[in-house]
Amino acid sequence: MQEEMIFSGFGGQGALFAGMVLAYAGMDSGKNVTWIPSYGPEMRGGTAHTTVIISDEEIGSPIVQRPSAALVLNNPSMEKYEPLVKEGGVLVYNSSLISITPRRTDIRYVPVPASDVANELGNVKMANMVALGALVTATGVLSLEAVIQALRDHLPESKHEMLEPNVQALRRGAELAEPVVA
Amino acid sequence: MQEEMIFSGFGGQGALFAGMVLAYAGMDSGKNVTWIPSYGPEMRGGTAHTTVIISDEEIGSPIVQRPSAALVLNNPSMEKYEPLVKEGGVLVYNSSLISITPRRTDIRYVPVPASDVANELGNVKMANMVALGALVTATGVLSLEAVIQALRDHLPESKHEMLEPNVQALRRGAELAEPVVA
Amino acid sequence: MEEQWVEQVVYQRPKSLSKVPTHYCPGCTHGLIHKLIGEVIDELGIRERTIAVAPVGCSVLLYNYFELDGAEAAHGRAPAMATGLKRVQPDKIVFTYQGDGDLASIGMAEIVWAATRGENITVFFINNAIYGMTGGQMAPTSLPGQVTRSSPMGRDVEMTGMPIRMAEMLAELPGASYVVRRSVHDIRTIKESKKAIRTAFRVQMAGAGFSLVEFLSSCPTNWGLTPYQSLDWIKQNMVPYYPLGDYKVADIVKDLK
Amino acid sequence: MEEQWVEQVVYQRPKSLSKVPTHYCPGCTHGLIHKLIGEVIDELGIRERTIAVAPVGCSVLLYNYFELDGAEAAHGRAPAMATGLKRVQPDKIVFTYQGDGDLASIGMAEIVWAATRGENITVFFINNAIYGMTGGQMAPTSLPGQVTRSSPMGRDVEMTGMPIRMAEMLAELPGASYVVRRSVHDIRTIKESKKAIRTAFRVQMAGAGFSLVEFLSSCPTNWGLTPYQSLDWIKQNMVPYYPLGDYKVADIVKDLK
């Protein structure tokens, strides 16, 4: 098994963090993982993205051109990654902000009103966790519980008051993706 | 024919200049010539020397370890180059200043009281030309007239008042070497 | 002749600025200073003979934002590059635009020497107390106690020395003709900045030697403040340590006016 | 107890100077300044914990002339090398000894930065208005009109700027604790030089920051003068442009006395 995922959104949307939570979960589950951000000046004010690979084998390239799954939080990310997802792959997108209608027929779309749900849960910044919950469920790359555990284990002390809301966001995202998976 | 000569003395004694006059003369006589100074901090306050090669063939190395002739103006130069002159070679030395007695039997020594003669001629600085006159005669590398002509042709305008005294110095040096040659 | 009300354009993007979006973060005053430079170039009518030398720093792509011939210098070496450009074509107007890391840290020798020689170039020095481009490390001008990514416990002046005041230092050099410090944290300081830019270029146009305008500039992203808070931070924290003013106005410059 | 006449040694080669001849030209005051440094090191009793950093310049072989641990720095980088040596062993006394080409030209950034950081080192700056080692080219401190091998028509300040006054410039920097200029052209100035060397070392011993003594020094060989004429040339030509004096004596230094 090797899942190659891209997480993408505006600077403040937490795409990189979502990817890191998944990477920790993968590591704690005994998998090989890599996490690599896009870096450099071109990201300034624009979109930030990260590539996360979770694999049973040694990972060659931590960079991929055609991810098997993508989590996109805004329109520009949708524009950029929709065409790149591998045939048969999964695309989780934040339908609260993304207005583009899906254009491909050979991939699975998982629309999640992530920003709205996060807002409901009390903080729009948790849209990334809502979407991550959905991604985990839709891809089955890891169990949701593993991801929640990773969050518990690795969230720094200073942010522990954010823990339970985030766990909730993950669960809500997972629920929202279930119909698609089913 | 290839004559490989070293000229050596204290900083102000004009060894480099003497070598250059000879190099010009060689060039004007249609020979291949090279002139290369020793350079660098170790020369500071110490002895300065130059290697001049005059040859009918293309010149490979402008540096030589064992010159066929040497012109030395002071004791340290005598110490350094006496042992290096090639078997059968010529060593012209300034007997006014050099107290060392010749130690080899396989080279020709040409002692010239160059400083005294130059002094007589009005300027001790011309000791280099006296010695050069002797060297030219002793080695036969070029004709004395060629050397004198080179001096006439290449001495900068600004120093032309020095021309005739220098020519005289060359001639006196040549005379002094004649007995040795004969 | 009768009197009429006519709608006129009283403020617009200067022609010397290219019509492209910059990559600067929202509210970053790099853009503001670009605009002022563009306005002055328009007003002086020197666009067609001006050459811009970009630094390495956030303004590395500056040449894309001006309708001028432009070169990209190595980090800190813009004054040397400008020297080369100017010496072989003294009729051109050559300016560098440099950040505090570029000018005051790695490029210290080059700026001191351009000023010392009285090199007839104009330098715009953007002091934002941080290394913007590389993500917020300590700059030579970071304030005492300022937390940056390479002074995470706050700048310790015992270890790193006090922040350097370049305008004051360069003004000491005999070759410097015009050295001033300005800010862009409000309308008044913006207007004064523009005047200084104009004077600096006029110094060069008159062949009167080295001119430099230091600007206190914002970096909302790496300061972790909003653009507006950032302007306030300049006013509250930077201006006291970096007093605005004219540090060197040589007689030849006074005569220009 | 009765009184007796006893012959005492009242002046001798300091122990910190190695008993070897230097390669300096006759009458070159590099040697004189070495001797003064050696005397002070002896007197302060710091020979066994002092490290010398030699420059590239005529004094490149300095480490051969002192009975001290010594390193040879790259041209102009002695202050950076000294920074490395000192930061990891603050209990040692580290000094650099640099010519005007080394310190004020190629090494400008490093000296300004050592001073700015208040690096706790001592710098001896030998200003002889020439590049001695390479055979007499123009130095940053060559005087206006001075003929050198790279300003054969005399230094043209229009093209090269005015000679740079390092002591004045460095004194401006907050990190600098003790910055003075001295000369060695006669007995009085020699004595004052020695005192300054002593103060500079004491500043470092007290951990009081950056200390620098600039010396006006002779280069008979490249000036084309006798050693004595050279001392006179310093007095007549250099002192007027480079006034002797104390440019920065921080309070902490005054307290030392």
Add this chain to the structure above:
Amino acid sequence: MAPVDPLQGKELLKGNVAIAEAAIRAGLQAYFGYPITPQTELLEHMSLRMPQLGRTFLQAESEVAAINMVYGAACAGVRVMTSSSGPGISLMQEGLSYIACSEVPVVIVDIMRGGPGLGNIQPTQADYNQLTKSAGHGDFHSIVLAPSSVQEAIDFTVLAFDLAEKYRTIVFVAGDGMIGQMMEPARLPPMQKVRTTRPDWALTGAKGREKNIITSLYLGGEVLESVNQRLQAKINRIRAEEVRYEEMLTDDADILVVAFGTTGRIAKTAIREARRQGVRVGLLRPITLFPFPFAPLDELSKRVKAILVVEMSAGQMVEDVRLGVWGRVPVHFYGRTGGVVPLPGEILDQILALAGRLDEPPSGELREFVGMSVSVS
């Protein structure tokens, strides 16, 4: 996100941070550096940790100053390092040459980025020549270690200090933007005690002993020649004793891929896939770029039918490979430049294409360049 326990077990670590922390645990006493992407997190980690531990951290005014501060601290006999990327490494060349001649131990990390010039900040391997052939004027070579994972970045950093001191030489840890920016699970070494003694050659003040001198100036030709002979003898000892490399699936290989660092690990994926498709292909991954693993290459070049060199450059290591192959087999080259990282699929394509023409003999012909993909037969 902070690791649960930074001192134990495997953690998810960014390459740059991992190198910094590994150096600290290897007893690093001083770090001098200047920010440059993509290595800046290394300096940033140092800026936090070194002062915490009471050790020396200083952001230098430039890379020129940094390398000379490193030179100074190394003269004091402490463990010292700096890190940078292409433009900064170029600025260090003079200092490096001084250090090489003076024979003080230093560790330098180069996280390579796109060039030449300012280029960009994406990963490349195009400083290979600069690091292995001529990090400065004059004759010298540094040891160059090329990690292909965060774990190796850690291990090689620790090794670098030991080798630097063993040989009194420069050791480069040569990563690239990918190694520096990537997070991977890895295990950090235990914290070593900082050494308190100093080597006897160090500049610590001439107390109770003859003075020590550290210099690279030797005026006489013969003297400097003897210094060079000593340096060369040391380099030859390094050549003989410090070669490191990894071989994978080479036993029966018809095709040998040679690649290091990032391209080495990517090539592995391609090779596994090619094996699945029945192509007998193996990998030689030089770990020491200098000393280059000529001996294993020599052996392999007698067995394989073709060699494919993959680099993130226009072809630099490929010359060492050709040197080591003695014209026995054709050497092909596939390179990406400018910060483009080759994907496993691209390398696979090259392998498959090569598998189709294995019977071509080595022609001994000159290089023929076809864009970035070069075939040397």
Add this chain to the structure above:
Amino acid sequence: MAPVDPLQGKELLKGNVAIAEAAIRAGLQAYFGYPITPQTELLEHMSLRMPQLGRTFLQAESEVAAINMVYGAACAGVRVMTSSSGPGISLMQEGLSYIACSEVPVVIVDIMRGGPGLGNIQPTQADYNQLTKSAGHGDFHSIVLAPSSVQEAIDFTVLAFDLAEKYRTIVFVAGDGMIGQMMEPARLPPMQKVRTTRPDWALTGAKGREKNIITSLYLGGEVLESVNQRLQAKINRIRAEEVRYEEMLTDDADILVVAFGTTGRIAKTAIREARRQGVRVGLLRPITLFPFPFAPLDELSKRVKAILVVEMSAGQMVEDVRLGVWGRVPVHFYGRTGGVVPLPGEILDQILALAGRLDEPPSGELREFVGMSVSVS
């Protein structure tokens, strides 16, 4: 002593001065440099002549500044140069890499001296790798011309400007302390007019045209890759079209000596003497060190029985020779370092020794180092 008439006929000229005057006559418009032995007379000549002619001379504050001033002036489209020696060339590496990527024409003179580090000021050839393989970070190569006499120093300087402009590249004139310090009779070229027009890419103010930009920054990987492809294509054109070399007595040679510059000319004396003694030996003297004369070497390596490479270094060009020989014949190396110039007699001894064991086959074995004299079989 001044020449009788500086403008006509052969004159006795010092290498450094000859290069300077040749550059001036080739229409040099600006010189920026910093003194360093053994090239200082070059700068000094410029300081006198350039202002006389109303052209730009500036003694820069450092070599770092000098190369960036050169970069600036080159952007203006004028003929510009600098000169230095090892330590200074090292300091120029960053600037050189920028210039290479920006593709502006510049000429750099390197009068090589003993290294590494401060070394000394005697002649060496140990910057070969630095000049030919990696004058800075990233992928690029400069043209490198190696004169072996004062006359060639003149001719190659003039050629350097033409090549620099033809290819918009860096051209090095690579001499050594001997070439720089020696006086020899040579003929200077006539004074060319200084060009008054400027190339259309130059930064002269965007008057009546689109703005021009000169940069080496290309953020996207693909963009920078395409820049690299353009650079490599140019370098390949240079490889194909600009190879220069001299062959001497190679027709019937059993032994081929390969040596450049100073060692090339010294080798000639040794070869003539060896011929007198009946040994069939010839010389290949690379004139362009980059592009290296692989083609003639390829031909010769099919005919000769052994190759002897002579360098004033620990063995740098020898790797190019080995690359070009494809293991066909044994390659032997004789080198002197630290500023020691090999004498004809030493080279002769090497040739004679080699002549005695010509029947040894190439073993394809690894390098075996015996002091500075290395045999590669």
Add this chain to the structure above:
Amino acid sequence: MAKGRIVIDEEMCKGCELCTTVCPYHLISMADHYNAKGYKPAMLVDPENRCTGCTLCAMICPDAVITVFREVKVKSTTSRMAVAA
């Protein structure tokens, strides 16, 4: 009072809000929608035509995306849109 108006280039605006802080009449506010770059652009909200064309907002805009128009009295025979210097 002179009458004025401003035009904001929505797509170039970065939503930094600086213009909003200097308008004497608080006539600029931020839109609710995002532009293509993902910023909420500034917009003139001036139902009462209070804008005087004072140019302060334009002066502080770092991205030079505000154009300011003002009605001025000119002595002229033909009415036209004049462009200021």
Add this chain to the structure above:
Amino acid sequence: MAKGRIVIDEEMCKGCELCTTVCPYHLISMADHYNAKGYKPAMLVDPENRCTGCTLCAMICPDAVITVFREVKVKSTTSRMAVAA
């Protein structure tokens, strides 16, 4: 007046003549012969014992080759050659 004398290390002297310019009694002159380095060394010519051991010559000597001795009155029971600090 205190009595003194100086000792010049002939072989280390570079003949720069600086010492000759500072002696209040003009007691130093240059020798006629060369030392091994080729310099004419300075020498004390003090037939009337006028040297006071004032150390001026030593102070200016760039090569630190002059040692100065001076007779001083000491209160001591044993007479000896004392070495000053």
